[in-house]
Amino acid sequence: MNAENTPLRLKQLGIDTYKEAVIFMRKDCHVCRSEGFEVHARVRVTLGEKSIFATLNTIDNGLLKHGEVSLSKYAWQLLDAKIDDVVKLSHPHSLQSLSFVRSKLYGNSLKSFEIKHIIDDIAKGYYSDINIATFLSACAGGRLNNVEIIELTRAMVDAGEKLSWTNNVIVDKHCVGGLPGNRTTLIVLPIVAAFGLIMPKTSSRAITSPSGTADTMETLAPVDLNVNAMRKVVEQEGGCIVWGGAVSLSPADDILIRVERAMDVDSEGQLIASLISKKIAAGATHIVIDIPVGSTVKVRSLNTAQNLAALFKTVTNEFNIHSEIIITDGSQPVGRGIGPALEAKDVLAVLQNQSDAPNDLKERSLLIAAKIIEFSPTVKMGEGKKIASEILSSGKAWKKFQSICDAQGGLREPPTASFTHEITAKHKGRVSHIDNRQLSRLAKLAGAPHDPAAGVKLYAPLEKLVDKDEPLFSIHAESKGELQYAISLLSEVDDIVQVEALE
Numbered sequence: 001m002n003a004e005n006t007p008l009r010l011k012q013l014g015i016d017t018y019k020e021a022v023i024f025m026r027k028d029c030h031v032c033r034s035e036g037f038e039v040h041a042r043v044r045v046t047l048g049e050k051s052i053f054a055t056l057n058t059i060d061n062g063l064l065k066h067g068e069v070s071l072s073k074y075a076w077q078l079l080d081a082k083i084d085d086v087v088k089l090s091h092p093h094s095l096q097s098l099s100f101v102r103s104k105l106y107g108n109s110l111k112s113f114e115i116k117h118i119i120d121d122i123a124k125g126y127y128s129d130i131n132i133a134t135f136l137s138a139c140a141g142g143r144l145n146n147v148e149i150i151e152l153t154r155a156m157v158d159a160g161e162k163l164s165w166t167n168n169v170i171v172d173k174h175c176v177g178g179l180p181g182n183r184t185t186l187i188v189l190p191i192v193a194a195f196g197l198i199m200p201k202t203s204s205r206a207i208t209s210p211s212g213t214a215d216t217m218e219t220l221a222p223v224d225l226n227v228n229a230m231r232k233v234v235e236q237e238g239g240c241i242v243w244g245g246a247v248s249l250s251p252a253d254d255i256l257i258r259v260e261r262a263m264d265v266d267s268e269g270q271l272i273a274s275l276i277s278k279k280i281a282a283g284a285t286h287i288v289i290d291i292p293v294g295s296t297v298k299v300r301s302l303n304t305a306q307n308l309a310a311l312f313k314t315v316t317n318e319f320n321i322h323s324e325i326i327i328t329d330g331s332q333p334v335g336r337g338i339g340p341a342l343e344a345k346d347v348l349a350v351l352q353n354q355s356d357a358p359n360d361l362k363e364r365s366l367l368i369a370a371k372i373i374e375f376s377p378t379v380k381m382g383e384g385k386k387i388a389s390e391i392l393s394s395g396k397a398w399k400k401f402q403s404i405c406d407a408q409g410g411l412r413e414p415p416t417a418s419f420t421h422e423i424t425a426k427h428k429g430r431v432s433h434i435d436n437r438q439l440s441r442l443a444k445l446a447g448a449p450h451d452p453a454a455g456v457k458l459y460a461p462l463e464k465l466v467d468k469d470e471p472l473f474s475i476h477a478e479s480k481g482e483l484q485y486a487i488s489l490l491s492e493v494d495d496i497v498q499v500e501a502l503e
Contacts, residue, residue: 016072021071047088182364211455343455351398372384427501475487
């Protein structure tokens with residue numbers, strides 16, 4: 001019996017695997033038996049003129065009848081499938097690009113056409129998660145040279161759409177990450193847009209952190225805008241903050257990020273290619289890149305930061321993008337909130353010029369906004385900070401942010417967690433060290449970013465003098481179970497916020 005000549009009817013099970021194409025079949029399906037399909041096998045699924053590769057999962061609980069199969073939501077979208085559509089299955093052809101991945105795994109350099117072939121196959125959905133994880137592992141740990149990073153960036157751009165704008169200066173910014181609460185984009189963008197520059201910001205959801213910019217923005221306004229909706233907002237307001245995955249400007253990168261999140265790993269070369277490809281695809285001509293340095297963030301030494309900055313310069317110069325690289329303090333979280341809603345509340349406090357707004361978040365945002373404003377040919381070097389400060393303090397930035405949120409679908413109030421737990425100082429002293437990684441881990445165990453109100457709120461920054469039993473931070477969760485799960489971490493690690501006793 002030939003699978004290609006054996007039609008199977010589609011049934012909707014409503015299973016979401018994000019950006020992974022999965023096919024669900026009965027374990028005793030005649031096609032499985034005749035073709036030798038096993039769990040995790042790659043199967044070509046054809047509907048009309050469209051075909052995709054999907055990973056096989058089997059079901060033996062009666063959800064599917066004989067002659068029925070189902071697909072993950074992502075696979076339904078790729079095929080534009082409908083309930084009761086008839087699909088045909090076949091063995092996929094051999095992927096030549098996997099031989100390139102294996103070659104890289106053994107330490108060989110990838111040629112331009114090999115990288116392009118790999119990225120094209122990933123973007124088309126031909127790779128399984130295991131294949132993608134192998135590629136990411138082969139590229140991690142500094143295994144990509146400068147030429148490979150440039151070609152990886154180019155391949156990612158070529159695999160998706162690219163936006164173009166009528167203005168000569170299109171600005172953007174990015175932080176390499178690893179620093180909890182560093183949600184400057186939501187403050188920088190309205191300042192820059194109010195000044196008059198164009199900033200079409202596409203942002204990521206969290207990869208290994210408790211919140212990405214898109215996660216935080218989503219607690220305030222919709223971010224799942226398509227390209228046409230995004231363009232309309234930018235043309236109307238001068239800027240937007242949308243989820244990059246919804247506009248498909250670098251589709252292969254979105255797939256890579258999904259697997260990176262599961263692996264809990266970031267590759268330096270992949271990071272640069274990911275970041276710059278998104279900026280190029282969004283049409284940016286000028287960007288500011290923030291590299292925080294600290295013992296518990298991604299970049300742990302000044303030397304590493306300088307090498308990374310040089311790599312960024314090499315890649316941006318190759319694509320004729322003007323870049324300003326700043327190396328900043330990453331010794332402690334920025335602001336007070338860690339997690340989507342808590343970070344959003346910090347952002348609102350700064351934009352609304354509240355008296356208790358976190359000053360470090362404000363000053364960091366002004367620094368970046370100043371650098372971007374100085375990209376304008378009408379602004380002299382050194383004048384940007386004064387301009388940015390005036391736009392923020394006058395309320396113009398807050399007004400612009402409200403307009404952008406309204407244009408994206410409406411400004412809303414960020415949620416508040418139902419359950420909290422305070423961690424207090426064991427003795428009087430000075431806050432001497434804060435572990436960014438463990439704070440982030442704690443926020444994730446509490447439910448962030450999946451639960452938007454979950455996270456951690458920091459009360460005691462570095463050098464603060466605290467009394468015994470004074471709150472250091474609090475854990476926020478949307479359920480008792482997740483709160484207890486997060487609290488259990490505290491018995492496994494040393495003090496996340498360390499207080500040095502004073503003599």
